[in-house]
Amino acid sequence: MIPAGKRLEVLYTEEQLAERIREMGAQITQDNAGRELTIVAVLKGSFLFVADLVRAIDLPVTIDFLGLSSYGEETRSSGVVKITKDLSMPIQDKHVLVIEDIVDTGLTMRYLLENFETRKPASIQICTLLHKPANQRCDVPIDYTGFVIEDSFVIGYGLDLAERYRNLPYIGHLLDT
Numbered sequence: 001m002i003p004a005g006k007r008l009e010v011l012y013t014e015e016q017l018a019e020r021i022r023e024m025g026a027q028i029t030q031d032n033a034g035r036e037l038t039i040v041a042v043l044k045g046s047f048l049f050v051a052d053l054v055r056a057i058d059l060p061v062t063i064d065f066l067g068l069s070s071y072g073e074e075t076r077s078s079g080v081v082k083i084t085k086d087l088s089m090p091i092q093d094k095h096v097l098v099i100e101d102i103v104d105t106g107l108t109m110r111y112l113l114e115n116f117e118t119r120k121p122a123s124i125q126i127c128t129l130l131h132k133p134a135n136q137r138c139d140v141p142i143d144y145t146g147f148v149i150e151d152s153f154v155i156g157y158g159l160d161l162a163e164r165y166r167n168l169p170y171i172g173h174l175l176d177t
């Protein structure tokens, strides 16, 4: 059920997502040749993206999950972040690749970076499927971006509206009717 007064329009089809993710995986593989990567997927939004992306990366990898949630519901990020599930393994001296669904204000990523730096990894790279620069409130050094999008609220392929729609196989945006 789409919220009243809204309609859902497809922004990226399954095929477009698959093609871009194959390209991103090839680039990550090329840039990190000879390294082992510690992949950290930020839950929950990146669960489908990371599942597809890791199969496009031809390197030795380990995979861990970090649960983060922004306080505040619905469509605005409050910038107040809490860890709902911490990593299961240390990242000291590891080459970390953080996988996010979307960077919007950048506040979640900034919190994560500050937190991770205290754990002394060998390096940190950031990979996000979507980047919405219109709302950016702090600088985030993004290494890999799937798509840069306009300022609209997107759902599907892992992204939610109040926890719903994560299972849509495509990314759509909610528009006013």
Ligand code: IMP
Residues within 6 Å of the ligand: 045, 070, 077, 079, 100, 101, 102, 103, 104, 105, 106, 107, 108, 109, 152, 153, 154, 155, 159, 160, 161
């Ligand atoms: P930021 O802290 O504002 O960069 O937001 C990061 C988090 O807000 C993302 O990881 C998403 O969980 C959520 N978010 C931001 N924009 C959207 C959107 O358009 N759709 C769904 N979730 C979003």
Ligand code: MG
Residues within 6 Å of the ligand: 042, 043, 044, 045, 046, 101, 102
């Ligand atoms: Mg998220």
